[in-house]
Amino acid sequence: MTAFQPTITPLQLTRRQRHDRRLKRRSLVVSCISVLLVALILVLLVPKAPGWEAVKSSFFNWDILVKTFPKLLSAFVVDLKIFFWSAPLIFILSLAIALARNTRRPALFPLRLFGAVYTDVLRGVPVILLVYLIGFGIPGLGLPRPYNSPYIWGTVALVLGYSAYVAEVFRAGIESVHSSQSAAARSLGLSESDTMRYVVLPQAIRRQVPALMNFVIALLKDVALLSFIGPIEILRQANVYKSLMANFTPYVGAAIIFLCVTIPVTRYADYLLARQRNERTT
Amino acid sequence: MSVKLKLKSVSKSFSGTTVIDNFSLDVATGEMVCLIGASGSGKSTLLRCINLLEPIDNGEIWLDDFDIAEPSLDPDPIRRRIGLVFQSFNLFPHLTVMDNVTLAPRKVLGKGKLQAQAQAMELLERFGLSDKARAYPDHLSGGQQQRVAIVRTLAMQPELLLLDEITSALDPELVGEVLDVVRALKASRMTMLLATHEMAFAREVADRVCFLDEGRLIETAPPSALFTAPQEQRTREFLSRVL
Ligand SMILES: Nc1ncnc2c1ncn2[C@@H]1O[C@H](COP(=O)(O)OP(=O)(O)OP(=O)(O)O)[C@@H](O)[C@H]1O
Ligand SMILES: [Mg+2]
Numbered sequence: 001m002t003a004f005q006p007t008i009t010p011l012q013l014t015r016r017q018r019h020d021r022r023l024k025r026r027s028l029v030v031s032c033i034s035v036l037l038v039a040l041i042l043v044l045l046v047p048k049a050p051g052w053e054a055v056k057s058s059f060f061n062w063d064i065l066v067k068t069f070p071k072l073l074s075a076f077v078v079d080l081k082i083f084f085w086s087a088p089l090i091f092i093l094s095l096a097i098a099l100a101r102n103t104r105r106p107a108l109f110p111l112r113l114f115g116a117v118y119t120d121v122l123r124g125v126p127v128i129l130l131v132y133l134i135g136f137g138i139p140g141l142g143l144p145r146p147y148n149s150p151y152i153w154g155t156v157a158l159v160l161g162y163s164a165y166v167a168e169v170f171r172a173g174i175e176s177v178h179s180s181q182s183a184a185a186r187s188l189g190l191s192e193s194d195t196m197r198y199v200v201l202p203q204a205i206r207r208q209v210p211a212l213m214n215f216v217i218a219l220l221k222d223v224a225l226l227s228f229i230g231p232i233e234i235l236r237q238a239n240v241y242k243s244l245m246a247n248f249t250p251y252v253g254a255a256i257i258f259l260c261v262t263i264p265v266t267r268y269a270d271y272l273l274a275r276q277r278n279e280r281t282t
Numbered sequence: 283m284s285v286k287l288k289l290k291s292v293s294k295s296f297s298g299t300t301v302i303d304n305f306s307l308d309v310a311t312g313e314m315v316c317l318i319g320a321s322g323s324g325k326s327t328l329l330r331c332i333n334l335l336e337p338i339d340n341g342e343i344w345l346d347d348f349d350i351a352e353p354s355l356d357p358d359p360i361r362r363r364i365g366l367v368f369q370s371f372n373l374f375p376h377l378t379v380m381d382n383v384t385l386a387p388r389k390v391l392g393k394g395k396l397q398a399q400a401q402a403m404e405l406l407e408r409f410g411l412s413d414k415a416r417a418y419p420d421h422l423s424g425g426q427q428q429r430v431a432i433v434r435t436l437a438m439q440p441e442l443l444l445l446d447e448i449t450s451a452l453d454p455e456l457v458g459e460v461l462d463v464v465r466a467l468k469a470s471r472m473t474m475l476l477a478t479h480e481m482a483f484a485r486e487v488a489d490r491v492c493f494l495d496e497g498r499l500i501e502t503a504p505p506s507a508l509f510t511a512p513q514e515q516r517t518r519e520f521l522s523r524v525l
Contacts, residue, residue: 189362
């Protein structure tokens, strides 16, 4: 009776699994070949462009990259410091603004109005303008050291500008928590503020983590805006080297350093977003 | 028998539409009263008004010897005396079962964490939920979620329990376990006001049944009388549709 035995592979795969494997193998081969082809074309054709030698020596000069990289890296630490100062301040200020805009108590109406005006005005101005106005304007008042530091006022400008956007993220999060949640909390006797603190806000913030991550990435990059008002952070350091060496390679070095930080963060943000989407569908 | 809750000519309208119309009702301490009526007859709104989640337009709501509908009163201390269980459970999804149950005792009554947890555990055990204390609501069945919601309300030791169609969001096979909880509460003489579509259940456990239509109390009687010999035409029509 062996003639009617179904053929079984050593791994005991089902028909469907074997089919899927075959498909997967085929698409892997196809994508490998196409990547190789594109790479080959780039490697062969780009150097044939008339200006390639000039571009290569002024943007991709290995010696200059090696020489400037350590200093660029230490200048990037300044960026990170400014980032780690601004991020928590933005978190706190924007949460305060979102809560102010959410309040319904008449005594707090001025606060509510302030919140609305704040978000409207500061979202309507490019962040770079804020950096200029605050970063040049306030030290111009002739404050004593160290209160005239462009590091401080540049950070303040970033915090003020970003808080306006992030406050809106929090507000949308608060509004997305269904009113039945606060009804349940209120019916248990929780006060309005305890309901916000223990029931609504935790859910609102959790829901907005992916959106907040995008602001984290944007802020990481926008710290470089402070280069325009003085702090020797990475972009300014690259600028100095560019003038010194009459070569653009330091900019490429700066870009590489940024990417080393932003790509992992972006991947992580996407992962969080995908996970949240899955949670919602299941 | 003392009166726990007394509604006097309560009226409530939403943007011009009257939803509760001149509604009067007494509920005695330890009594269980069922509200029945078609969808949209105002059962949920009435319960939300008693819990002060909705302000009423007219009338009085007496809890013991206080008119809790007095607009100048702070509603928070009153709400903690009245428990409300919702059709859709409304558990807090970011908190474990234990934290759902202990949140209000800790933040409102100022109980210590350990004391609140011990009391919560006692209640969870009583309703067969002790093994779920660390679970999040998402990981529970509908019936378990609703039982946790009841426990969460009981943890505040309410004097009056309002139950709003607590089984109508449940799969049929899960209804029984929740109704068992209500039976147990009735046995412990909890004062309850329960809106329901489960006529058989109302007939079994209610001391009194109220039939509502368009926000008005049409008829109230013990279940034996109301279900077998309704006095009003509209009650008869409703019962002939649902029974
Ligand atoms: N917040 C609100 N705003 C406007 N109208 C409302 C509001 N809440 C309830 N209503 C209206 O009040 C009426 C009574 O609603 P309610 O939910 O109290 O009825 P119900 O008896 O509980 O019905 P069901 O059996 O479907 O739960 C309905 O017509 C409803 O549309
Ligand atoms: Mg209802």
